Amino acid sequence: MHLEYFAVVSCALLLLSFPIVFSAMYKKLDAAERYMQYSTFIVGCRHTFRHSHFEGRPQRVFAMATVILIPGIIQRRGMVLVEDVEQIPRHLKYWMVIPTLVTCLSLIGITITGFLIEN
């Protein structure tokens, strides 16, 4: 019974993640990326995904969230500065991180459900 709830919630989260990601990528991404113009991680991702669907904006939202969530680790490779990340306003951070986490959680849920059903 618990697995059923878990699976339904995971699938619902996945469906919910699409409008949230789209809002973030068209309403807030450009503003957030302006704070990261000296990050090789963000500049590199933007360049690499520039010809993907939607100009690579979904990927760029996820890249921004990665930088916001684990700045210390990325700084070790010299791809971002923690102090640059700290300058991003809180509401923009939420706009980048929440869609990414919702997507990740839903995918984790779906992966677990998928494996459990297969077994």
Added chain:
Amino acid sequence: MQGPYAFINDRSQPYPLLKQRLSLNPHVQTKFDILNQHIRNTVVLPGQLVIIGDSRTASCTVEEARLMSSAQNIKHALLAHSATDQFLIKNYDQLQKIMTYASIGVGSATSAWSKHLEEIEKTLQEIDGLHKQYLSKGTVAARGEFVVKRSTLFSRLESQLHGMARFGSGLKNEGSIKKMLGISSKSYWHHGEIRGYEETVKRVAKASQVLKKGTYIGIALDVGATALEITEACSTGREQACTQAKYVEGGKLVIGVGGASAGGTLGAVGGIGACAIVFGIPTAGAGALACAIIGGAAGGFALGKLGSNAGEWVGKVLYQAVED
């Protein structure tokens, strides 16, 4: 200008307008019409070859005949794969890179391309070194110096990234296809390079078509398969089986496609992130693209499959809940 030349048309334009723009001598104009029979009195599409004849003679030379043959082949390749829209032109470099990784475009990567990528990677490594240097010092005085050096390195990186579009065309020219196509009729190509263009257009036109349609074909096939399953269940006459199929197959489709899309996107970023953090591969360049492709493909495939399973099961659960 001596000898025959050719250039690539950069935008859709009527043949008379193209001819007018070239401002040819009156006696060359007749020859121009003969040489460009493949585009004569049509709308000349982007990517098509336009031939400028040898002004020294009124008769056709062997070189001009070769160019005419190349122009026909290019036209055929572009039309056969419906790749005459802006997609091919806009995505030429990216397609070329993808093809290189997919081993389709073996030999199309030039040494200039590799060298250019190395230079970008070198700049990224210098930025990395600068960061380490600054972080080890951490003083206020060091910060000022760091900011200046960082903006210098980033402006260099920016110009190099812009320059990335100039290479990778697999041709021995100084500009990208985008640039060449963008600089209008004033740019002329020597016929030696046309053969390379002809070959590349054939390959890229086909690949662009496949890549552009790939996602949609995948989704269309999934939708088609779902519709078939539902139709089959409904045609057997049992209403219960028909309703169940709608829930189960619908759930399988929505979560399968949604999962593959989200998984592919996250996988691509994850691929670049993992390569950069674990192996120190620069986030722009050949290595990054390879990581993105591998990560995206793996994520899309895995989540598509698991999503289908989960969606199918959730469909069953929902059906049972509705039935109860």
